[in-house]
């Protein structure tokens with residue numbers, strides 16, 4: 001299976017607050033023999049992020065194993081019109097709607113998910129709040145209920161507040177290109193001066209926006225050249241409303257609601273999870289976006305309440321997003337995820 005064999009079936013749906021979303025059902029050469037899996041992208045990314053060129057992607061591997069693959073563009077996707085969002089908005093409105101849609105179309109009794117970064121955080125929030133009872137397994141990468149960031153990232157959260165004061169609704173990785181205001185140009189120049197590790201402006205901007213390190217989101221040695229070039233046109237707007245919730249959660253030591261609403265708890269890792277979903281938590285040992293202690297603490301929380309149910313994988317030689325984009329991920333990472341999905 002390669003990208004050329006995929007046949008895409010787009011589905012248009014609305015979140016529970018009316019926000020437009022899309023799902024892409026990906027068909028391979030034969031009918032699926034296993035149940036539905038929803039892939040949930042990270043912040044500033046999109047459903048397509050799971051199909052980079054130059055590698056055997058997770059989508060290829062899942063289709064070859066007979067899974068029914070659904071790529072989800074939640075409201076933070078750069079393929080949708082930008083809206084300011086919080087993690088609460090996504091947990092409350094997007095994931096429950098997507099899970100219901102897939103269950104309704106397929107007739108399956110449960111779905112499994114593979115979720116990255118803030119796709120994982122928000123799905124984990126939906127699960128522990130009891131909003132997605134149809135999810136049986138959550139393969140989570142990078143971070144879920146406890147965002148632990150490098151000190152430099154925490155300092156940057158304060159810098160970003162200056163953008164909020166200046167009235168910017170978004171930090172845009174595409175400021176690499178312009179057209180732009182003087183503020184955008186200055187931001188870009190400062191970032192490119194700081195990030196001399198490669199000449200890819202998106203790689204530099206993403207390092208600034210989403211982590212601490214040179215680069216922050218992957219080890220260059222893990223990426224095929226064609227994948228690194230492709231990144232040039234990936235990543236987009238990240239709303240400062242998200243950073244505000246991340247900063248509040250950082251101070252609290254766990255994800256906290258930005259304001260109390262309906263079934264959402266004030267603190268997400270306080271009460272026992274209202275979920276029977278099994279979590280398989282993954283992170284790279286060299287993750288410089290969210291430190292590996294993020295997933296370790298969530299694993300400890302889950303194990304305390306539901307002993308023997310969940311698992312934790314710390315991947316040597318990996319960072320944050322190279323877990324999905326790495327040129328050896330189909331050997332070193334995806335088999336572990338498939339084992340978790342089959343359990």
Ligand SMILES: [Zn+2]
Pocket residue numbers: 197198199200203204215220228
């Ligand atoms: Zn780079």
